[in-house]
Amino acid sequence: MLCREHYRLTLRVRGWSDAAPGQFVQISRASAMRGDGAIVEPVAGMPLLPRAFSVGGLRVAGDGHEIDVIYRVVGVATGWMQSLAPGEHATVLGPLGTPFPIDPAKSTALLVIGGVGLPPLLYLAQALQHASVRTVALLGAQRSDLVPLSMIAEASPASDAACAVRCAHEFAALDVPMVISTDDGSLGYKGTVVAALQALTRAQPVTADETVVYTCGPERMMRATAAWCHDAGITCWVCMERPMACGLGTCQSCIVTVRSDAYPSGRRYALCCSEGPVFAAEDVLWDERCA
Ligand SMILES: Cc1cc2nc3c(=O)[nH]c(=O)nc-3n(C[C@H](O)[C@H](O)[C@H](O)COP(=O)(O)OP(=O)(O)OC[C@H]3O[C@@H](n4cnc5c(N)ncnc54)[C@H](O)[C@@H]3O)c2cc1C
Ligand code: FES
Known part of the structure; x- marks a missing residue:
C-alpha cells in the first residue's frame, strides 16, 4: 500500500520483450489461474474486459521480468487486484501503446x-x-x-x-x-x-x-x-487515458480527437491504445468539459 487508496502490484512475467515508459499492459482475471495451473471460473460481477495499467517499473528477474503496476482502487478490477495474494496468476497482455519520446537535445x-x-x-x-x-x-x-x-x-x-x-x-x-x-x-x-x-x-x-x-x-x-x-x-x-476494451486498435472504443490537416474539419479520431497513449500536447483537441 502506498497511501490511502494507491497500491503497488508486482507482476512476474516470462517471454516478455522490454517495455518503454508510457507503454501499458492490459490486466484481467477472466482467465486467472490458480498456482497449480487450473483455470479459475470468472466470478459473477467481474468484468470480462481487461483494464489498462501503465508500466510503472520494469526489472529483469530470473528468466523473466518483474513489472510494477501502481493503481488506485476505483472499481471491481482494481478491487480484485488489491485482493491478490503472492503467487496468484492473472492474464497480462503487453507491452502496448507508444512510449514517451526522449529527445537528446532537451537537457x-x-x-x-x-x-x-x-x-x-x-x-x-x-x-x-x-x-x-x-x-x-x-x-x-x-x-x-x-x-x-x-x-x-x-x-x-x-x-x-x-x-x-x-x-x-x-x-x-x-x-x-x-x-x-x-x-x-x-x-x-x-x-x-x-x-x-x-x-x-x-x-x-x-x-x-x-x-x-x-x-x-x-x-x-x-x-x-x-x-x-x-x-x-x-x-x-501527454499520456492520455480512455476506457479500453481490446487495447490493440481493433474495437475503436478509445478515441482521442487530434488535429489533422488531412480532413476539412481539421480534426480526426486517433486511437488512444495504438497511436497513444502518449500524444504531442499540441495535437490534442481537448474535450470542452475539461476547460
Ligand atoms: C493507458 C492507460 C493506462 C492506465 N494506467 C493506470 C495506472 O497505472 N494506474 C491506475 O490506477 N489506473 C490506470 N488506468 C485507469 C484504469 O485502467 C481504470 O481506472 C480502470 O477502469 C479501473 O478498473 P476498475 O474495474 O477497477 O474500475 P471500473 O469499474 O472500470 O471504473 C470505476 C470508475 O472509474 C470510471 N472510469 C473507468 N475507466 C475510466 C477512464 N479511462 N476514464 C474515466 N473514467 C473511467 C468508471 O466510469 C467508474 O466510474 C489507465 C488507463 C489507461 C487507458
Ligand atoms: S481499445 Fe480497442 S481500439 Fe483502442
Whole structure:
C-alpha cells in the first residue's frame, strides 16, 4: 500500500520483450489461474474486459521480468487486484501503446504528475536519468493521504514551490528532486500542480530550447499543463487515458480527437491504445468539459 487508496502490484512475467515508459499492459482475471495451473471460473460481477495499467517499473528477474503496476482502487478490477495474494496468476497482455519520446537535445525534463498519473512518469524518470537528462518532478494530489509516495521524513517538502527537494524515496533513488502540491495545503505547496509548475519556473526559469514537459493525470490538469507549455513555447507530451476494451486498435472504443490537416474539419479520431497513449500536447483537441 502506498497511501490511502494507491497500491503497488508486482507482476512476474516470462517471454516478455522490454517495455518503454508510457507503454501499458492490459490486466484481467477472466482467465486467472490458480498456482497449480487450473483455470479459475470468472466470478459473477467481474468484468470480462481487461483494464489498462501503465508500466510503472520494469526489472529483469530470473528468466523473466518483474513489472510494477501502481493503481488506485476505483472499481471491481482494481478491487480484485488489491485482493491478490503472492503467487496468484492473472492474464497480462503487453507491452502496448507508444512510449514517451526522449529527445537528446532537451537537457531538462519537467514531469507534471496528477495523483495516479504517477506510474508512467516514475518509470520515465528512470529512463531520463539513464539518458543524463536533468529531471524535476512535480506531483499534485488533493490531500497528503492521497500522495502515492514514501516520504523521506528528514527532508519534508518545502511549503513553497520555488525549490525542488529530494523528499520522496521513489524519486530520490533516481536523484530526481521534486515539488509536492496538495489542494488543501496538507503537504507541500498549497495549490494545484500547475500553479506549482508556474511558481517553480518563475523562481528557476527554463528555456524552451532545452526543456521538455511530460504530463499524466486528470485531463483537466493535463490540459492546463499543455496550455502553459504552449504559451511558453515548450514541447509537451501527454499520456492520455480512455476506457479500453481490446487495447490493440481493433474495437475503436478509445478515441482521442487530434488535429489533422488531412480532413476539412481539421480534426480526426486517433486511437488512444495504438497511436497513444502518449500524444504531442499540441495535437490534442481537448474535450470542452475539461476547460
Ligand atoms: C493507458 C492507460 C493506462 C492506465 N494506467 C493506470 C495506472 O497505472 N494506474 C491506475 O490506477 N489506473 C490506470 N488506468 C485507469 C484504469 O485502467 C481504470 O481506472 C480502470 O477502469 C479501473 O478498473 P476498475 O474495474 O477497477 O474500475 P471500473 O469499474 O472500470 O471504473 C470505476 C470508475 O472509474 C470510471 N472510469 C473507468 N475507466 C475510466 C477512464 N479511462 N476514464 C474515466 N473514467 C473511467 C468508471 O466510469 C467508474 O466510474 C489507465 C488507463 C489507461 C487507458
Ligand atoms: S481499445 Fe480497442 S481500439 Fe483502442
